[in-house]
Amino acid sequence: MPTIADIAKYAAVSPAVVSRVINRDPTLRVSDETRERVNRAVDALDFTPNAAARALRSSKSGLIAFVVHDVTNPVYGEVLRGAQMTASQSGNALLISEASNSGDRASRLVELVGGRGVDGLILQADGGISDLILARAARERVSTVLLQAELDVPAHLLRLPDKTAAAMATSHLVDLGHREIACVATEAGLSFTERRAAGWRAVLKSAHMNNGDDRIAYCPTSIENGRKTTVSLLSGAPTITAVVCFNFVTALGAVKGIRELGWRVPEDISVVTIHDLAVAEFLETPLTAVRMPLFAMGTRAVELILRRSFATGAESVIDDPKPQLIVRRSSAPPRC
Amino acid sequence: MPTIADIAKYAAVSPAVVSRVINRDPTLRVSDETRERVNRAVDALDFTPNAAARALRSSKSGLIAFVVHDVTNPVYGEVLRGAQMTASQSGNALLISEASNSGDRASRLVELVGGRGVDGLILQADGGISDLILARAARERVSTVLLQAELDVPAHLLRLPDKTAAAMATSHLVDLGHREIACVATEAGLSFTERRAAGWRAVLKSAHMNNGDDRIAYCPTSIENGRKTTVSLLSGAPTITAVVCFNFVTALGAVKGIRELGWRVPEDISVVTIHDLAVAEFLETPLTAVRMPLFAMGTRAVELILRRSFATGAESVIDDPKPQLIVRRSSAPPRC
DNA sequence: TTCTATTGGTAAAACAATTTACCAAAGGTT
DNA sequence: AACCTTTGGTAAATTGTTTTACCAATAGAA
Numbered sequence A, B: 001m002p003t004i005a006d007i008a009k010y011a012a013v014s015p016a017v018v019s020r021v022i023n024r025d026p027t028l029r030v031s032d033e034t035r036e037r038v039n040r041a042v043d044a045l046d047f048t049p050n051a052a053a054r055a056l057r058s059s060k061s062g063l064i065a066f067v068v069h070d071v072t073n074p075v076y077g078e079v080l081r082g083a084q085m086t087a088s089q090s091g092n093a094l095l096i097s098e099a100s101n102s103g104d105r106a107s108r109l110v111e112l113v114g115g116r117g118v119d120g121l122i123l124q125a126d127g128g129i130s131d132l133i134l135a136r137a138a139r140e141r142v143s144t145v146l147l148q149a150e151l152d153v154p155a156h157l158l159r160l161p162d163k164t165a166a167a168m169a170t171s172h173l174v175d176l177g178h179r180e181i182a183c184v185a186t187e188a189g190l191s192f193t194e195r196r197a198a199g200w201r202a203v204l205k206s207a208h209m210n211n212g213d214d215r216i217a218y219c220p221t222s223i224e225n226g227r228k229t230t231v232s233l234l235s236g237a238p239t240i241t242a243v244v245c246f247n248f249v250t251a252l253g254a255v256k257g258i259r260e261l262g263w264r265v266p267e268d269i270s271v272v273t274i275h276d277l278a279v280a281e282f283l284e285t286p287l288t289a290v291r292m293p294l295f296a297m298g299t300r301a302v303e304l305i306l307r308r309s310f311a312t313g314a315e316s317v318i319d320d321p322k323p324q325l326i327v328r329r330s331s332a333p334p335r336c
Numbered sequence C: 001t002t003c004t005a006t007t008g009g010t011a012a013a014a015c016a017a018t019t020t021a022c023c024a025a026a027g028g029t030t
Numbered sequence D: 001a002a003c004c005t006t007t008g009g010t011a012a013a014t015t016g017t018t019t020t021a022c023c024a025a026t027a028g029a030a
Helices: A004-011 A015-022 A032-045 A051-058 A074-089 A103-114 A131-139 A162-176 A191-206 A223-236 A248-260 A278-282 A294-306 B004-011 B015-022 B032-045 B051-058 B074-089 B103-114 B131-139 B162-176 B191-206 B223-236 B248-260 B278-282 B294-306
Strands: A063-068 A093-098 A120-124 A143-147 A156-159 A181-185 A216-218 A242-245 A270-274 A288-291 A315-317 A324-326 B063-068 B093-098 B120-124 B143-147 B156-159 B181-185 B216-218 B242-245 B270-274 B288-291 B315-317 B324-326
Touching: A004 A015, A004 A032, A015 A032, A051 B051, A063 A074, A063 A103, A074 A093, A074 A120, A074 A248, A074 A294, A074 B074, A074 B093, A093 A103, A093 B074, A103 A131, A120 A131, A120 A294, A131 A143, A143 A294, A156 A191, A156 A294, A162 A181, A162 A191, A162 A242, A162 A270, A162 A288, A162 A324, A181 A191, A181 A223, A181 A248, A191 A216, A216 A223, A223 A242, A223 A248, A242 A248, A248 A270, A248 B278, A278 B248, B004 B015, B004 B032, B015 B032, B063 B074, B063 B103, B074 B093, B074 B120, B074 B248, B074 B294, B093 B103, B103 B131, B120 B131, B120 B294, B131 B143, B143 B294, B156 B191, B156 B294, B162 B181, B162 B191, B162 B242, B162 B270, B162 B288, B162 B324, B181 B191, B181 B223, B181 B248, B191 B216, B216 B223, B223 B242, B223 B248, B242 B248, B248 B270
Parallel strands: A063 A093, A063 A120, A120 A143, A143 A156, A156 A315, A181 A216, A181 A242, A242 A270, A270 A288, B063 B093, B063 B120, B120 B143, B143 B156, B156 B315, B181 B216, B181 B242, B242 B270, B270 B288
Antiparallel strands: A093 B093, A288 A324, B288 B324
8 A cells, every 4th residue: 555655755756746747747847757767666566546535635536426216227227338438438437326215325325425425426317316415416516417307406407309209109100000099108297208298299299199198197117017007098098009108118018918908019009119128129029119329328428527517407418329210020000 | 515623613612523423433422412512513514524535534435346247237237236225225335337348447447446445346257357456456455255256366255056046947947858958158267157057067967968068058148149159059959959048148149049040939949047037028938037146146245345354265155045946938848 | 638530522643645835956048 | 147937846735534642620439
């Protein structure tokens, strides 16, 4: 555990010079010969600067917290990977926190943010965004990025082209000839749910189709919720021939429910979902899905934080790459 | 950004007392009345101790690094969740690092470990365990847990009941009447691969069956590798009627490959895999799988680190809950 | 009354870096 | 020769907490 002072002694310079060399400060001058000596000392003693001391003095921890609802949800995987790559390329690290429940964790998060334990904060819309944390982050000037949320807070808002994606999914079904298209939405009240619902409604309206409230049902993301919701939706309106799901996981449940009711996919009911995952093509009925730029959302979120900008309420949409419809076997023309 | 000094002033005590109160040090004495005053001050000023200063003085960062090969691999999800829960329950946080490639990242990890940026290190066997990092961790007394590895290093070795699991999968096929059982293994050279292979071989041997090298093939985990490997395995030995896969992801590829060859699962070829994921039952052919105690491995890893123990080479097996065979539709008696 | 323990608290020294302010020497200008 | 500027470096302050060593006051015992 050599310190900067040991290096300084070994290289016969002062600690300040060592600091300049290892931080490659371009404005401050060190002769080539001295720099060389210091570098040799660093190698010889196998020196790594102490993270805590550095963070204390410079008030930069090099850490970014990523808060999700459920780490096992594969949809976050891609976002996480994008964030992770961008972060580590710039010498930062990513801290994962599951905010799903208990107050314990929320308070641990407050400590991290309040104590300047992290430089940035990335919050997923369904990760239980707490006002406490947002307020704290703003006060401490911890730059914050909200994913898929729509709040009036001093943070960057980053979102996906949800309306477009839902419209693409719905249009695909309309093009196939469906006239009764139901919708298994994500949790009500979340802004991305509303945007996707708007996309679904817009397409149905322009095709002069029934888009009443008896055609859409909202539920939190889980296989079981998807199943239950689909069953009650289809039981209530037997003329429905297609379903748009707002999440891959609920789509799995939807297919399960349709089969329980004695129908087949896609012969009796077509299913199209938002979010395309690798397993989609290995399912009993490979799912037609709209691929979203999740990876790009992850990279963009970290970029914003590294830029240390604090745009208040500036909302931007990730649309590169654009959402893309992947047609597989779960969608077909309606029967008869 | 109030400091401990501000609290001290507000509560009319010295900083040392504030420190004792917020750290709830039971051995050191503070009168109830003073404690109350300090707590009021903390609330009034909305104080959170500075993480960096605390880490610097106490040389504990409250951070544990979890290094995996690929964050999108769903098999890690469960391990991660177990680790995450245990960590946050004790006021620690988890840092995710993808060690898959580039030297950049490896060096960032060295900085974290070398600079005492983390208290503990959890390394997945296929996460590219670098000697550099292990040496550094040992020198800095960062307690380290190796998952599914078998190295002679000063770290805890935690592993799954791999031999048992592979034997369970293979026995299931033998019980169904299969006499020619191939094996799509994970990467050669990894210790868990060897253990699983041993389980497969043991069952075949006790059933007096062919367990030669032309029945087993090794490949890194990916859908495509699973597909290719299975195709070449089956093409070379047409009498094979069943396949044991060592990973869920390669199993997806295996099923794909079997279909490409014009065969059906399970009518022509049965497939059993190690690792059970939620999607298993939604696949075209729901996969028979051995469920492993992944969550428990995650919790155990963090517990070991929090205990700050440095057992050298002590290997322990996670066997609670025990591995469990989940029979689905991908396994059936052989044809004729 | 005097002598010890105990209680409740304080002052100041770490911890290991970054950064500001300053300084000596060398080189260039008039 | 006197003066200014640049170069390359140093000493010391700063960051916010924990912890050690110490001290005053009170209580209890002899």
